[in-house]
Amino acid sequence: MERFGDWIIIIAAAGIMIWWLLRRFDHWLHEPPGSRLRKLALAGGVEQDDTVILLQEHGYEVLTGKHRIPLGVILDDGPVKSTYPYFDYLVSKEDKYYLVKSERSGQPTDWTTNGLRDKFLLFILLFPDCEGIVIVEFDSQQLRTVRFKVGDGE
Incomplete structure (x- = not known):
């Protein structure tokens, strides 16, 4: 009888795990576009500095600042080495999101x-x-916007 009970527990655990995975997949599949950025915008605070003031003067709403993105790099089947590309701020203007990089x-x-x-x-x-x-140029107190378009560019 113990073997029969063990199988019931294993089947029940497998069923719960499959149900949970399907729910996560369904949630991911139906997640609205831009939700990743909205979650990021709610994640952090912003310290008032010269960059934030310059962005606000140009009509941007500064949502959050200083984000590092964990990224692993593997070279020739070697160990995973970490790198952290970062951006300075996430801003919005006219219901559109922009990443901000300060020129060093x-x-x-x-x-x-x-x-x-x-x-x-x-x-x-x-x-x-x-x-x-949006690239912030401190020397000229200027903001420049870079956009990418897939295609010929013509």
Whole structure:
């Protein structure tokens, strides 16, 4: 009789696990677009600094700041090595989301199409619901927006 009882428990546990996995898959499948960004926007606070003031002066609502994205890199079947690309702020303007990167003096932005692609495409691929990336240039107190469009660009 003990074997019969063991099988009932195993089948019940497997059924609960399958039910839970199906619910998670269904929730993920029907999750509205942009919900990942909305969750991120609710995640953190913002410290008032020069960048935040500049963004607000240009009509952006600063939602959250300073996010690191954990990313593992494997080279030739070696161990997983961690890297953390980051963006400075998540902002919204006219119901559209933008990621913000501050230009650093030691790492100037290459404004060619290849330079912009190499530096910023990762973020658009990770957050496809973003309208673009706002780059803050401290020297000129200017904001520039980078958007990517799949196709010829013509």
